[in-house]
Amino acid sequence: MARFVVRRLISMVAVLVAISILTFVIFQVIPNGDPALRLAGRTATPENIASVRHAWGFDKPIYVQYLRTMRNIFDGSVISYTQEVNVEDQIRGDLPATLSLSIGAGVIWLFFGIVFGVISAIKAGRFTDRALTVLSMIGVSFPVFFLGALLSYYVGYKWGVLPQGNYVPLTQDPVGWLTHLIMPWAALSVLFIGIYARVLRNNFLDTMNEDFVRTARAKGLSERQVIIRHVLRNSLVPIISLWGLDFAAVIGGGAILTESVFNLQGVGQYAANSIQQLDVPPVLVITMFGAFFVVLLSAAVDMVYAFLNPRVRLSG
């Protein structure tokens, strides 16, 4: 087990390094305008530009620039090109919105995914199951930003039931926080509820055919106990690991669309704005931050699996 953990951690670090190099290269190799020109401003003389270029190290070889940027990331002293503010301070300011959105939505989609999946499986083949299947199919076919825009227009603007986007900090106004987040949560969760309900339904039906379920019935457990203690517990394992991966992906950039539709001012929206301005440092930091979550949680999921199932350790 220890060997497996070490090997997994090494490959995790390697992937992160590769991602940081890739992001850096994407913005360096591809022609996207000289950052020194933008930093020096519109009325800069060639001397100004040259001095900016020297001061920021843009005249150094690319690997020196890369190492310098990485060192700054770990120091927490990365400065953005366009507004010349500390990137990590900015991210720290945007993080509460992103975390509120993704944690809330994560809980909601897990809960409803399980509830609908179980109902669908228990009623397999009947009307309820078919209706839920149709609903989940429609749910997975909706682009998040389209659903978000519809909610915001009808619920927020036309009917005026809920406020239309923006983020209110939890510490400032808990009720406002909740009402502002209900629509973003709903928009982000629908897709995952659809997927989870279908995956759980299939797992559940597969588990129902296992021998241990027949044994549980044979020893006289009530149907309720069989379902909850044996079938549900076993069919939930893959759902939980899926949840780990999806949740990481949402924190690490997956919420970018929801954030921009509802103007939540989160990390994803910051990334989107920085990309529009070809501001490399924030994009680099946010990408690393997102990839870190994905890599960390997928390693955690792998380790939990290896712990539960010794066969995985040998093939990893």
Next chain:
Amino acid sequence: MAVEPGVPAGTRLPGAFEAVPLAPEERHIAGIGPYRLALRRLRRNRVALAFGALFLLIVGLCLLAPIYSHDIAHIGPNVGEPNATVHVGGHTRQVLNANGVPIGPTWHSRFFFGADNEGRDVAVRLLYGGRNSLQIGLVAALLTIALATIVGLVAGYFRGIVDGVLSRAMDVIWSYPAVLLGVALGTSLALGGLDLGLFQVSGSSLGIPTAIIGIVYVPYVAKPLRGQVLGLREREFVDAARAQGYGSLRILVSEILPNVASTIIVFVPLIVANAILLEAALSYLGAGVRPPNPSWGTMIADGIHELPGAIHETLVPGIMLVLTVLGINVFGDGVRDALDPRATVRIER
């Protein structure tokens, strides 16, 4: 219960979309191929066929875009006529009213689905935009499938260092936040285009979003394929081929590929649906199809920026996109059930 290879009796559940009992006379037919069997099961799945037909209908309509534009609406996709007037219900109305709010659906040959804020015909743009969205989705999906098949087969068959390098590369793409990667590449490429010496890609080319989307989903297909190949290469028929003196390439193509073909087929609709959705997302964030060229994603984005104004600008392309993806998803589900009633394949974003 009819006998099927690999499915133990009694494992079928009364799922409405799954259990497709074979007719009694089919029990006596010997040696029917698995694909014939799957096709037969698919043909019985009316729901899947109906949604597949819906998808084909949308594709067909989008292909007719030039005819609609030229002969019915008499306006090009990127032509705005903000001062034009249309006759609706006996009244003559401006395409854009005094406040610049575009007219809604007229249900007439001109501005059937209304106009956008620049006085362009939404229906014409919808069809032309569909051509772009569908073309990007389909080509990107083919690219994904081709790359993933090569990576999966090679990594699984050769193992060792080749597998190590390819699998790590897949890990990198897989861990990279997909939308961020797409937006980052799309924006920086769109600004300057790409000059690769032999050929140049201009910033407004559809090739850029296609290539990005084609790469993003490769690991989702390559990883499971690699796993299957790892198992297949130890099987007797591969040993037999090797003993006959077949080379690696021939074993891969004629022995291993046919055995993973059904997995690949199951992935095709999933990837197409997700590629179309990702194209819309990238265009929404301004990194996909470049304006003034339409795509469903850019049209939705244009509409959202006009809110709260004329909701039809958002609704029309959005509903079209949902219908298209829904058609592919339901049909794809039917294909999966037909090929392997017990398989569970999924993809996430």
